[in-house]
Every structure is written in structure tokens, then in C-alpha cells.
Amino acid sequence: MIKKIKLIFTILISVFLTIIIVFFLIGYFFPPKAGLLVVSNPKADVFIDGVKVGETPYDAALKPKEVLIKIAPLDPRLTSYETRVRLVAKVKTVLQRDLAESDEKSSGILVSFEKVVGKNPVISVISDPDKAQVKLDDQVRGFTPLELGSIDSGEHKLSLSLFDFMTKEVNIRTYPGYKLTAFFKLAPVPPQEQTVQKSLNFKVQIVKVGKDGLNVREKPDLSSSEVGQVKEDEEYSVLEETENKEWYRIGKEDVSLGWIPSQYTKKIEGN
Incomplete structure (x- = not known):
């Protein structure tokens, strides 16, 4: 009876060690991949470390490392864009670019990740x-540069707006133990679109400013x-409002x- 127990115990230990070795070998020879999504408007060629890998939209699983990404428009009148990005295992880096005749008129978003201490995601x-x-998720959280802690893991919507610049937004996913950095390159609004709506006829009450009050500015710009x-x-x-009503x-x-x-106002009913 004792020999049988010893035999069973030996077999269990052997199986356990075998499983550990198998998982180690899988992790060694097949390490977790890093996701990369490159999107552009209009369509463009995608280069990684000087090698063409495809066209936008480009979605791939790659070896985690730092890479040089270049987005080269098919239209020669448009300006190319390139940047260095560190690809992180098990998360997806997103690079989006609206290409234009110059870098100043171009816009885009780069969402990248890095490991942080603690389990709560950081943005x-x-x-x-x-x-x-x-x-963040349609709630005003502040002004750039900005760092947000204690964010729930999962899907979120992130958007930026600035007077005289085009509003940009992106859907993001946060992960426990990772800091998500979102870099927004904003493009100026074309002159013909920089308009305000006039002949308004309603009143508002000032709210959420506390005892310090709210500064009034010469132009709609912080x-x-x-x-x-x-x-x-x-x-x-x-008397007037900007086109985006902000x-x-x-x-x-x-x-x-x-x-x-406008976020510090409340419309008075009946006006």
C-alpha cells in the first residue's frame, strides 16, 4: 500500500514538472506577441524599420521591441510621417494619421503602453x-498635459478639443498594471470652417466654479x-457660441x- 502511494506521488510530481517544463518551453520559443494597428486617411504604405510590410489599415502581431514606423502616402503631394514606438507584449499599440500637404495640417493619434507599479491602469x-x-467617456477631465489614475480596466472613449483645431477622438482599452499614453497631434480648422453661430437667444447660469469664480477671456481659447x-x-x-458649442x-x-x-454653464429653462 505504501509503495503504491509513493508510486502515485512520484507520478504526480513527474506530471507536474512536465507541465512546468512544457509551459516554460512554450514561453521561451513562442513568446507573447505585441499588437500593432496602423490606420491612415488616405491609404498609405507602412514601413517598419525601413521595410515595407503592407498598406493601411495594417493590423499585425509582432515581436515586442522598439520599432521605427513610417506611413508613406500613395499620393506624392502628401507628407509622410514616421515615429519610434515600443511594442509591448499582450497589448495593442494604435497609430492613426490623417495625412495632409504638410505636417502642420496633418493630425493623428498614437496610443502606446508601458509597465507601471501597481495594478490600476493609468492614462x-x-x-x-x-x-x-x-x-474621457464624454466627461471633461481637464486639459493637456494630463495624467489620470485609478481608471477602470476596459474600453473607453478619449477625445480632445481645442478652439480653432479639429476635434480628435479614439476608442482605447486600458490594462491592469499598464500606463496608456495617448499623444494627439491636432490640425487647425480650415479658415472657412472657423465660424460661430450668431443671433442666439437664451440665458445660462454659471455653475461648478466654486468660490474662485471663472475667468472670462477675450477669445474662445484658454x-x-x-x-x-x-x-x-x-x-x-x-450672444454667440463656437461651432462645437464648447x-x-x-x-x-x-x-x-x-x-x-460652456461646460461651466447651465441653460435656464424657458429661454
Whole structure:
């Protein structure tokens, strides 16, 4: 009986060690891949470390390492784009680019990852130019550059907006123990599209500004000069709004005071 128990125990240990060795060999010879998605508008060739690997949209599983990615438009009138990216195992890096005649008119998004201490995902948002408004899942979270901690793992929607620049958004996935860095290159709005809607006829109440109040600016831009301040619960007429409705030009009795972010207002019913 004792010999049988010893035999069974020996067999179990052998099976256990065999499983460990098999998993080790699988991990050694077949390491986890890193995902890469490259998207462009219009279609373009994709080069990795100087070698053409396909056309956009390009979706592949690659060896985790740092690579040089180049997006070369098929239209010779458009400007190419290239950047270095570190591909991380088990996560997908996303590179999106809207190509134009110059880098200044081009826009794009690069979503990359790096390991961090702790299990909670972290999101870092950077933009060119900076001071762009950041929305995560349609909630305003601040202005670039911005780092957000204690984010739930899973799918999210990230968007950036800045006056006189085209709004950009991307669907992202956060992972436990990883920091997601999203770099946004914003393109200026074409001159003919930089319009405001006039002849508005409603009033708003100032909200969510606390005792410090809210700065009124000369232009609908956070970098514009301050021309005054409004306080919590005060009411004003909206004289104009930007096309994306993110800024209001407020006043009283048709006398303009300046521009404020619409997120700090509440429309007064009946107006």
C-alpha cells in the first residue's frame, strides 16, 4: 500500500514538472506577441524599420521591441510621417494619421503602453498644441498635459478639443498594471470652417466654479487674455457660441463680456 502511494506521488510530481517544463518551453520559443494597428486617411504604405510590410489599415502581431514606423502616402503631394514606438507584449499599440500637404495640417493619434507599479491602469494624455480639453467617456477631465489614475480596466472613449483645431477622438482599452499614453497631434480648422453661430437667444447660469469664480477671456481659447470674471449662480445672455458649442460669448443687455467654456454653464429653462 505504501509503495503504491509513493508510486502515485512520484507520478504526480513527474506530471507536474512536465507541465512546468512544457509551459516554460512554450514561453521561451513562442513568446507573447505585441499588437500593432496602423490606420491612415488616405491609404498609405507602412514601413517598419525601413521595410515595407503592407498598406493601411495594417493590423499585425509582432515581436515586442522598439520599432521605427513610417506611413508613406500613395499620393506624392502628401507628407509622410514616421515615429519610434515600443511594442509591448499582450497589448495593442494604435497609430492613426490623417495625412495632409504638410505636417502642420496633418493630425493623428498614437496610443502606446508601458509597465507601471501597481495594478490600476493609468492614462497620460499629451497634445500638440497643449491646453486642449480632455474628455474621457464624454466627461471633461481637464486639459493637456494630463495624467489620470485609478481608471477602470476596459474600453473607453478619449477625445480632445481645442478652439480653432479639429476635434480628435479614439476608442482605447486600458490594462491592469499598464500606463496608456495617448499623444494627439491636432490640425487647425480650415479658415472657412472657423465660424460661430450668431443671433442666439437664451440665458445660462454659471455653475461648478466654486468660490474662485471663472475667468472670462477675450477669445474662445484658454491661452487668450483674461478680460473679467464671473461668479457661481450668476446669469448671462449667450450672444454667440463656437461651432462645437464648447465656448459661449456671454453678455448682459447685448453688451459683450467675453468668452467662457460652456461646460461651466447651465441653460435656464424657458429661454
